[in-house]
Amino acid sequence: MSVDKDTVNKIARLSRIAISDAEADKMVGELNGILAWVEQLGEVDVTGVEPMTAVIANKLRLRDDAVTDGDVRDKVLANAPAREGSFFGVPKVIE
């Protein structure tokens, strides 16, 4: 598996990361290096081996349905670049 420059630009756009043309060229090489390295795993025969979901055998922990959190509006809004009353303010997005 490998990526070309168009794919890199697309991933950057989907991730809302601005990259220059020179950076994109550089990323193509870096990403392909990473992919090639990970692809070495393909050499291992895993026929009949269950996918591993955790290193330590562990079960998903579930919560009871109770209100135990929230009501921290000022904390939630503290780092917002723009706060408007009780809301986050963001550049207008409209369909």
Place this chain on the structure above:
Amino acid sequence: MSEYRIQGNTGAWEVVIGLEVHAQITSESKLFSGSSTGFGAEPNSHVSLVDAAMPGMLPVPNRECLRQAVRTGMAINAQINRWSRFDRKNYFYADLPQGYQISQLYHPIVGEGEIEVTLNEKDPDSPTKKIGIERIHVEQDAGKLMHDQHPTMSFVDLNRSGVALMEIVSRPDISSPQEAGAYLKKLRSILRYVGSCDGNMEQGSMRADVNVSVRKPGGELGTRTETKNVNSIRFMMQAIEYEAQRQVDLIESGGAVVQETRLFDPNKMETRSMRSKEDAHDYRYFPDPDLLPVELDDAFLEECRVSLPELPDAKRARYEAMGLTAYNAAVLTAEAETAFWFEDLLAQGVDAKQGSNWLMSELFGALNKMGKTLDESPVNPKQAAELLGLVADGTISGSIAKQVFEIMLETGQGASAIVEEKGLKQTNDTGAIEAEIAKIMAANEDKVAEYRSGKDKLFGFFVGQTMKAMQGKANPQIINDLLKKALG
């Protein structure tokens, strides 16, 4: 079930419809955090640091939300997957602080099931059709955006962010707007019976994404469009009608349908493209590394199973077996709120037939006049049972019961108290009735003679006169018996 065809210039077209219904799971707290799900709170007050996606916050699933999804799956006879998993669906939008929605793409908690729908749930003879359900998965809701509060900014309220949703995906088995409406109604009814969603479309607890394509009858499937977030049954039916017609017109004028996301505008009654989301479909799903797989054990599944209530189809069959007419059984079970009300009435010891007739004629009639729903009824099942009990034991007649019911609606008084206060008790005092009959016969000797010479119809006249003389408070059966005896 219904032949729905769009007549184009090149002949008839068939419509193929699939629905993805998002139903808010009824729970106190959110899917992955302990914040409240309460509706209508101050903006951003029902938000924890998890819901706001602060760095380092970890999701912990709410057991109740998984339980409700499983119960819903059981109610539609679906395959329940003991092993399921959460995936991340990645996209950027201002209402999604995480930058991804936690959802279930590859391994949903509920697999294939089906729902039987009928075009008119109140008509027992209306034809039925089975609509396949492909899957139900559990996922997070997003926040809410407001665009009209500020000239250059949109406002974000994250109160809904992280609330649990079930996405219920149908097979493309639906072939008309009417069938789509019937499916959504039946699904809503099942969710309300199960208690997994309140089905309140006005508050956004249920909304549908509508996939529509057209084809020549029996031909290859056409390209489909997806109309997002339709929030009423009527709008959904209008959106399908418009969208199917648009696609036919487009194809017949030489164009091609583009697979795209569209919005329905209820004011203009049309759908339009959401072009800005063009490459939003590249969601780059992957298993959420913050969450282990969901593994359901036998005890969990068993509890889900035994806690399921009797569902609409089973209830309808039971009511018919109890002697209710097919029509009454269908009407009483179509909506969960009606069925529960009727069950409460039966629990008070009311006879099923008497109770169903009264509920459907008297109570529904009165509520209709007042413009109220059953939930807002001024008379509860216990009060109704008191009234019906007075009729059943002969204390008052059916016609007096109507008067008493009206007073109950106006004053909120109990039936027994009204009967006592107004002296409406039916009399079984044969002496008093016989005395009145004697008077009436004496005053109408000509009619008595006519009756005796064979004019049977006059019997009704004597019943009416006697009842009038008794001010409506005599037991009609006793009047009948005594009159027959007196008139010979």
